[in-house]
Amino acid sequence: MNYSSVAVLGAGSWGTALSLELNSKGHRINLWMRRKEQLDEIIKTKNNEKYLPGVDIPTNINLTIDIIEAVKDTDMILLTVPTQKVREVIKSIKPYIKPQQVIVNAAKGIEQNSHLRISQIIEEELPQQPYAVISGPSHAEEVVRNMPTTVVIASKEREIAEFVQDMFISSTFRVYTNPDVAGVELGGALKNVIAFGAGIADGLGFGDNARAALMTRGIREIARLGKAMGADLATFAGLSGIGDLIVTCTSMHSRNRRAGILIGKGKSLEETLKEIGMVVEGITTTKVAYELAQEYNIEMPITKEIYNVLYKDTDPRDAVTNLMTRSKKHEMEEIVDDSSINW
Secondary structure, three states, X not given: OOOOEEEEEOOOHHHHHHHHHHHHOOOEEEEEOOOHHHHHHHHHHOEOOOOOOOOEOOOOOEEEOOHHXXXXXXXXXXXXXXXXXXXXXXXXXXXXXXXXXXXXXXXXXOOOOOOOOHHHHHXXXXXXXXXXXXXXXXXXXXXXXOOOEEEEEEOOOHHHHHHHHHHHOOOOEEEEEEOOHHHHHHHHHHHHHHHHHHHHHHHOOOOHHHHHHXXXXXXXXXXXXXXXXXXXXXXXXXXXXXXXXXXXXXXXXXXXXXXXXXXXXXXOHHHHHHHHOOOOHHHHHHHHHHHHHHHHOOOOHHHHHHHHHHHOOOOHHHHHHHHHOOOOOOOOOOOOOOOOOOO
C-alpha cells in the first residue's frame, strides 16, 4: 500500500491508540495535544501516563502542540478530541485545510446546543470536505495491545470509506465499511447513555438480568430515535450499534459505565467526574438525547430516567422503579428491517 501522513488531533487514550495503530502500518503520524505539560511528560517518559499508562510511544511519532504544524500537508486529519471541542478545533485549522484532506472523526457524541452530529458540524464549517467516521466496539486499552478489534468506517462516498479502511485495516484491526453516516454516528453517541445507565444498575448492586434488559431495551430506544433522524435501522444491528453497546455496557474500560457505577453508589456528579478524570461523553449526550426525543416525539424511557438522575436529582432507585412500573407493553417490535442499501 501507499504510506500516508496523518494528523491525529487529540492525545487522549483513543487518539494515542489510533496513532500507534496507524504508525505500526508505516504511516507518518503527527500527534497533536493541547497542553505543553502533556507533551513534555510524553517526551520525557515515552509514555502517555494519564490516558494510556504502560504503553510505549515510538519516537518516530511526531508530537506537537502546534496544531497548524500537525495538519499541514497531511493526507488525513483524525479527530479524537471530545465532541464539544470539535467545532472549536475545526475553526482553528479551517484556513489551513486543503480540499483533498480527508477528515475522519473518532469522537462519539452530539453537539450540545445545536444537536448536530459531527458530520453536520464539518458540513457547516468545511462544505464539500471528504469525511468519514470510525466507530464500533474498540477500547483503546485493547487496541494498543494488539487484541483483535473490529470497527466500521462510514462515509457517503464509497471511495473515501475504502481509503480510510485501507489506512487502518490490519491482522488485528479489522475494518468494515458502511454508507450510513447518520446511523454510525448516532449509534456511537447514544450507546453511551445506555452504558451510563448500565453502570448505575451495577452501582446499585443489580445483576446480569438488569444489564441485559437495559441493553436490549436500550438498543430499541437508539434505533427508534435513529430512524426518526434519518438513519438506516440495519446499522443499529451492527458494530456501531449492538456491538458498541455490548462492549460499553459490560467493560470496566468504559468511562461511561464506570461513571454510572459511581453515581449508583451514591457519589455526586462532581465527585464522579473528578474520580474518572477524563471526559465522559454520555453525560452530555444524555441531555441531548432527552431533548431530541422531545423534539422528534420519540418515547425513550431509559434515557428519560437517566436524564432525571443526572439533571433532576432523581434517586437512582426511584428511576428504576419508574421504569419497572411503566404501563404494560407488547415486546414484538422490529429492531432492524431488511431494506436493501443503494450505495
